[in-house]
Amino acid sequence: MLLGLSLRCRTGLGRLHLRRGIHHSPPPPKTLCYVSSCTDPYANLAFEDWILRNSDPESYVLYLWRNRPSIVIGRNQNPWKECNLALMAERDVVLARRSSGGGAVYHDLGNTNYTVVMPREAFARDMCAEMVAKALQDSDIPAYVNARHDVAVDGLKISGSAFKLTKLRAFHHGTMLIDADLTRLHGCLKSQAHDCIEAKGVASVPSPVVNLRDYSLSLDHSSFCDSVLRQFADTFALPSEATVVDTLSDPRTADERRRIQTWDWLYGQTPEFTHRFYRPFAWATVFALITARHGRITDASISTAESALQPPPGTRLLFADIAARLKDVRYHPSDISEGLMPFTDSDNPRASELCDWLVSNLSFPTV
């Protein structure tokens, strides 16, 4: 199918050669097109970063890709707040963090991503969104760009956008919901701890979404890619080449691929947040206030309500001990349970109760 796409690309180019340079006063900008044949989100994101840093500073590059089911959060977002990590683990949905800003999005094979990399001065938020909307209009879908620079149909969002700017280059990338499995998505973006976590990073703005499949039975990944490529050619210039890239095995991006799969990138890049939760035990209601930075606990405070009855003797000391043990521990299930190990095994029943409770609240599965 992908080979078919590349062939189609080439014949498309053949048909379009007459339109070369029609929209620009000479010389037309240099343009390139890459299509990813791989669906690994890390590989695709790494390749996108490679294009950003290594393409000709004056060129415009179109990159078309899609991922296996995954949730991609923005650069400064909080994965524990944005995603239901347990559900994701259950449904085999992978977590990835991109380098551009914005909110969390769901990717799967029914969702096609497009990236346009351009010179920094040429950057304009709506330019590429308009280009994609036009590509859809060519397929008889009444798409338009809304106030949040997203492409929408009938008031429902079908595409989200995010941007990244560096010294010389800028990119706009966006999603396009063609036929995504919205039931699998449902729930993954609703974290259990959403209300308990106060995060400093950007919060997602939830919008009702719809698949383009509801508007067109014939649209699919390859026809969408064709339309976008045609519109890209119209807007900028005909690409000199449209290359199919196997991003997973590309040696140029191996390091970046590895880097964005590490815990440090996925979770450790989270800005400071506070996590509050409580539980009424038989002997007292205990409140926990955890502050974390870069995915590590910087401060933990376990206490009972001030107005409560005197907690049993020794618990205050127990709280302090546990809090001390949690300091500097990563928000990682194994790290948490390891940190609290001495207490879980102790004879003190309250201690083990407390630890079980803390472990269950703080252990988010890593996806």
Added chain:
Amino acid sequence: MSATSVSSQLARLLSRSARLATPATARMSARASARHISTTRAVARSAAGLRVNNTVAPVSGLARQYSSKSYPDHQLVGMPALSPTMTQGNVGQWQKSVGDKIEPGDVLVEIETDKAQMDFEFQEEGYLAKILAPTGTKDLKIDSPVAIIVENEADVAAFADFSLDQAGSPASAPAPASSPAPVESAKVAAAPAAPAQTLQTAAEGDRIFASPLAKTLAREKGIDLAQVSGSGPRGRIVKSDIEGFAASKAAATSTAASAKSVEAASAPAPAAKKAAAAPAPAASAGFTDTPVTNMRKVIASRLTEAKSTIPHYYLTQNIKMDNVNKLRQSLNTAANGAYKLSVNDFVIKAAASALRDVPDVNSSWQGEFIRQHHHADIAVAAATPAGLITPIVKTCDAKGLRAISSDVRDLVARARANKLKPEEFQGGSFTISNLGMYGITSFSAIINPPHAAILSVGSTEPQLVIDPTAEKGFKSVDVMSVQLSADHRVVDGATGAQFLKAFKGYLENPLTLLL
């Protein structure tokens, strides 16, 4: 002291453009930056010359003024404007830690604004002494302090307990050195801004607002209140302003810190005008704003009232104008220059006669009653350079074509010269609007309240109709399309139709006008 204020708008604009002119952080497209760069580069260049002597002194002066503990020379870095339209941003990951050496071009911190992730590259050398806005700080306005940079590594430790409160109100602290460019640009801006400053203080109105204590102090020290800018509410001069003014006079750096006093924002009007004159163009290409004239306001309110309150309905009729044209021609050839009849004159006369036949249309809605007029005072819509006006031809039913023609001509001429008396365009019972000379074939006009109807007349176009008597089986007729917009509260559909039928009758058989 609230340091002597420079026009805050001007400083901000210049500092922003100067910052944007620095090549590495943001390159602007040639189109947009053409005007920016020539002036801001000049600013930056001249500023660069001043840099060595002046960067540090004003800032440390400021710090010395505010802090209980004296800090070594340092530079307060503010949130940069990484794009021309950026007003605030979120702080992302810090790429440098406290104590790190910063080379020009190093990424200091990532900034996120409205889904766009950008790198803030610092253009000077130094060491990061303190991070004032940790990762995740949201919605930080441009120029709000984010970090402190020092020149010597040894000074880093001194800032361990630095906090913004010690540096005075947040508004005044970041002003001096968001980055080097604005400091110097503010200095350079001082010269043109000095007049702006007096503009700011003097133009507050005739009264100078000052607290009683400030007034006493000023009198003692021999300071002219008009020269002091206020930092109290609404630009009020307070004691600290007087003290600061005296101090700054002594220090003889009148432009020391371009600190925006918190209240500088309250005096933007005169400053803004000056700032607008400053070489920082607003979006000038694309539109022009014209203030609304009285006439335009009246047209706007009356027609809005009409369109929204009157239940309009529209009746169309096509009228064969051959006979009128023939009659007009023959009358005009017999005129010998005494008059020249136009098609519109016939239209007016026909309408007047039809109004006589169907007097219900010659009415107006008065709320509790309907007024039926006895005479046809027809308002004729005329386009003047100032706008649309409808002079009234009185008692058209009693006037002949010649009288109507001369009246209309006279009224329109005076309307264009703006010489109409009020009773000549207020009142009337019926309106005729003719856009035929503009080539409009048909249109639906808006009723002029309190009239009950308006007749929209289009152009006369030749049309082919089947004519069995003609040799070819068809003939060409001149057809004019008219539309009657009627107020359904006063004129029912059947009544309107009757009016149009009568009107059509008079025009297709113009000799019946004699009856």
